[in-house]
Amino acid sequence: MRQIDHFMPTASPAATRKHQVWNPSTGEVQAEVALGDAALLDSAVATAQRVQPEWSATNPQKRARVMFRFKELVEANMRPLAELLSSEHGKTVPDAKGDVQRGLEVIEYACGIPQVLKGEYTPGAGPGIDVYSMRQPLGIGAGITPFNFPAMIPMWMFGMAIAAGNAFILKPSERDPSVPVRLAELFVEAGAPEGLLQVLHGDKAMVDAIIEHPAIPAISFVGSSDIAHYIYHRGAEFSKRVQAFGGAKNHGVVMPDADLDQVVNDLAGAAYGSAGERCMALPVVVPVGEDTAERLKEKLIPAIHGLRIGVSNDPDAHYGPVVTPEHKARIEQWVTTAEEEGAEIVIDGRGFTLQGHENGFFVGPTLIDRVTPDMKSYQEEIFGPVLQIVRAKDFEEAVRLPSEHQYGNGVAIFTRNGHAAREFASRVNVGMVGVNVPIPVPVAYHSFGGWKRSGFGDIDQYGTEGLAFWTKRKKVTQRWPDGGGDSSNAFVIPTMG
Secondary structure (H helix, E strand, C coil), X not given: CEEECCECCCCCCCCCCEEEEEECCCCEEEEEEECCCHHHHHHHXXXXXXXXXXXXXXXXXXXXXXXXXXXXXXXXXXXXXXHHHHHHHCCCHHHHHHHHHHHHHHHHHHCCHHHHCCCCEEEEEECCEEEEEEEEECCXXXXXXXXXXXXXXXXXXXXXXXXXXXXXXXXXXXXXXXXXXXXXXXXXXXXXXCCCEEECCCCHHHHXXXXXXXXXXXXXXXXXXXXXXXXXXXXXXXXCEEEEECCCCCEEEECCCCCHHHHHHHHHHHHHXXXXXXXCCCCEEEEECHHHHHHHHHHHHHHHHCCCECCCXXXXXXXXXXXXXXXXXXXHHHXXXXXXXXXXXXXXXCCCCECCECCXXXXXXXXXXXXXXXXXXXXXXXXXCEEEECCECCHHHHHHHHHHCXXXXXXEEXXXXXXXXXXXXXXXXXXXXXXXXXXXXXXXXXXXXXXXCCEECCCCECHHHHHHHCEEEEEEEEECCCXXXXXXXXXXXXXXX
16 A cells, blocks of 8 residues: 655654545545654754755745746646546546646745845935835744645645745645645755755644644644634644634625526536535525526526536546545535425435445535525535525625625625625625635735634735745844934934934
8 A cells, every 4th residue: 555654854753653545536545644743843843944044045036946946847747746636635637737726826926036025125214214124034834734725725835935935844634645745846856955845744643743833933724614713722822823714605696687607607616616625615605586596596406417426537527526435424414404404405415426436435416495594504614515595685685694604715796787796895794705706716916815714813825915924024224323423312212303
């Protein structure tokens, strides 16, 4: 059986604990990954402390050149990376390519690090006094990443952190750990010093070790809201800078004037793509008015029945299996819960099997109508190929539903009415808004981040916000006296008058 080890320059001790890595399409265990501990983290931190000062002292242009070469290597290895990713996660190969590409877009932004690292300068701020600022790296950053985007989210984190001059320790999900290791190998091939980017596998023991380690000043996390809350608050106890992004229950509001054919096409991809295992999936549709709801439902049913579920390397599949048998059981239990709560199961994906792959972790596309805000299945994240219909009587209720939900990651409105779209985008209490865009993930030179229980911390991922997270700003006030200074006011706080 294939063994997946940590990626670090020093030899890691033989693992006493391991985690199984599934092939979700077949239901077979394909590999085992070593799980590290606090002692392993200490070794990685010691290595990072040795290499980081020289990397920080490397001029930004040279750091950018490493990013350029890394980008080229990832592009050259796109197909094998996507195939490796889909074999462990279950998403289709084209979807896996998208996973890699969206991460590369942040790497492209990091290639411009000399420009975005520039500080500010004010000559003559006072008599003979100039003031300027500079951004300096924190030292060692750590990233804890989820299973659903094993290429994109690691690159979101380490791309910005390393370009800014930090070393980086990545703890990816133990469910699909191979692609992060391969990315780290390519990073060294691109010219990065060994030990600058290290990949350590682990579970809660490793997470706690990262939180508690005194030499790691900043942690970035993406995962469930409960764990995000835990890492954010525990990190604060240890005086760390933390950004922790959690779950979601994104809504798609459909106005009566919307192009329903386009809406159905968008919903099919946003709700069921990647088997719904996206924090920016669109699992709740909110038609405004009963007539809109009935017309939308009538068009959704045949579209959903037309979805093709297949193994991850099926070129014709719309989506593949979910990541583990436990996750499959959890999704199906949520459908049962919705049924028990009184919702209408319009299309039932429970018990779905794929011929020839009966042991795979497949969940059929599910459509649930007559869902109400008091239902637990609406309040919590299902994270599977399940679309719920929550009917709103008017625009005000459509704004209120996502605004009052515990999650505030993403939301979309489908309409031809510019005033309605503008009003919705301004008023809705959600961090990322799409107007006729079902998955409103901002481009790399903006920033990504949700509100409420979808995001803990003050600073978003990547873009200028990401740069701010992985650096600290130093302010310098300077003067060059010409001699004969007057000391009469030496004990008075200086002013610029």
